[in-house]
Amino acid sequence: MAAPLPSVYFLGIAVTVSVRGIFTGAKLVDSQDKHVVLLVADHYETMQVLEQTFARAGFRVFGASNFEQVISAIQFQVPDIIVCDTAIKDVNRPSLQQNMPEDLDLQALPFIFLCSTGPIHEPGRHLDLNQYFNKPFDPIALATLAERTLAYRKSLLESAQADAPLSVIARKVLRKEVLRELQRVQRYGGHMSLCIFDILEQQTDKSFRPQHVESIVLDRIADFLPSMMRTVDLLSRLTRRRFLWIMPGTDGRGSHLAVQRLMSSFVGIPIIEAHAPLLMHAGLATAPDDGLSYEELLDLAQQELTQRPIRPDQPTPQQIAGK
Numbered sequence: 001m002a003a004p005l006p007s008v009y010f011l012g013i014a015v016t017v018s019v020r021g022i023f024t025g026a027k028l029v030d031s032q033d034k035h036v037v038l039l040v041a042d043h044y045e046t047m048q049v050l051e052q053t054f055a056r057a058g059f060r061v062f063g064a065s066n067f068e069q070v071i072s073a074i075q076f077q078v079p080d081i082i083v084c085d086t087a088i089k090d091v092n093r094p095s096l097q098q099n100m101p102e103d104l105d106l107q108a109l110p111f112i113f114l115c116s117t118g119p120i121h122e123p124g125r126h127l128d129l130n131q132y133f134n135k136p137f138d139p140i141a142l143a144t145l146a147e148r149t150l151a152y153r154k155s156l157l158e159s160a161q162a163d164a165p166l167s168v169i170a171r172k173v174l175r176k177e178v179l180r181e182l183q184r185v186q187r188y189g190g191h192m193s194l195c196i197f198d199i200l201e202q203q204t205d206k207s208f209r210p211q212h213v214e215s216i217v218l219d220r221i222a223d224f225l226p227s228m229m230r231t232v233d234l235l236s237r238l239t240r241r242r243f244l245w246i247m248p249g250t251d252g253r254g255s256h257l258a259v260q261r262l263m264s265s266f267v268g269i270p271i272i273e274a275h276a277p278l279l280m281h282a283g284l285a286t287a288p289d290d291g292l293s294y295e296e297l298l299d300l301a302q303q304e305l306t307q308r309p310i311r312p313d314q315p316t317p318q319q320i321a322g323k
Contacts, residue, residue: 034060035150038073040084040091041114042066049139050083057143067091071099078104081146081153083112085135093130094293107175107295110149112142129153130299174236174244178294181248185287193255195245196238196301197262197282215240221278228265244298252286256310259284263312281309 037054041047042065054061062079064070067090073079074096084091097106110129114137131149133142181192199221218240225243226235234246247255259282266280283305285297304310 034058035080035146036060036062036077037146038062038064038070038079038082040064040070040082040088042088043085046085046114046135053139053143054083054146057147059143059146067095070096074100074104074106078106078109081110081112081150083114083142083146085114086116093295105175108153110153112146112149128299174234174246175294177234178246181246182287182292182294186292190249191251191254191286191288193247193250193252193258193284193286194297194301195247195255195259195282195284196298196305197243197245197259197280198305199241199243200279200281228262250286252284252289255284255286259310260312263310279312281305281311283309 035058037059039047039050039054039061040063041050047063047065051061051063062073062077064073066088070082070084070088070091082091093106093109093111100106108129110131112131112133115132115134129149129152131145133145178192178194184190185192199218222237222243226233229235229245230247232248234248236244238244247258250258263280263282266278283301283303285291285300285304287297290300291297
């Protein structure tokens with residue numbers, strides 16, 4: 001194995017730099033275009049391989065071996081991505097967020113978790129902000145996954161910036177409201193449901209090809225949708241076609257019925273100037289049945305939308321059970 005790259009330390013945190021790198025006490029001065037990766041591992045050989053892998057791939061590298069060092073590292077400089085051995089406890093987005101300043105949001109910070117046991121994850125089949133990679137790992141494949149995950153995050157951020165003026169509720173405000181509602185559920189009981197739904201292209205009888213929907217139509221729908229929901233519900237526009245709908249005090253059955261009612265009403269929205277009705281597909285997750293973490297519920301709703309979407313006129317779980 002090649003000799004390890006030189007490291008310096010800040011608050012007990014190993015900072016690995018290239019031979020040309022300079023540590024100034026404020027930031028690393030090397031190529032300012034480089035991505036910053038925070039590597040988290042308490043095994044010397046694992047950290048050594050990770051440092052060499054990402055330094056050779058062109059990253060600026062920080063290292064940490066426990067939760068406290070990760071907190072210090074992020075407060076010193078927020079990385080572009082975190083690669084973490086799952087043997088290190090509590091290093092995840094929710095736990096870290098609780099220890100961050102109020103104005104530092106880690107919601108879009110991607111993680112790659114290195115797993116010793118469990119099912120083999122096939123990297124690259126589905127990109128997300130949480131990736132899992134089995135040990136022992138292929139260094140080239142790991143660095144490639146990190147680059148692809150960062151490209152995925154960039155596309156998400158660009159989409160969010162493009163749609164920010166169109167959001168019904170600012171995303172940060174929405175997230176705080178959801179966390180407050182989850183705390184209420186955890187403390188006092190009851191339910192809260194989270195729905196992600198897509199507005200699909202128009203389908204016509206004459207052609208199997210979807211008909212293009214003008215952006216102005218989607219914008220009108222975004223403005224009109226809140227009038228079709230309860231005043232206590234929250235709505236945020238994630239992309240031009242995708243929306244996040246929060247339903248406080250609503251269990252799985254109630255949210256499923258609410259989604260079906262919205263889908264039924266959707267085809268008759270008077271502001272849609274279309275030759276054929278637009279359709280919706282939705283994915284649901286409910287607290288506490290599916291979890292009490294905002295990120296966990298968001299991921300589950302996304303999976304449901306992708307793998308088992310609710311479609312118009314689909315029977316409710318209760319109707320299915322009664323058959």
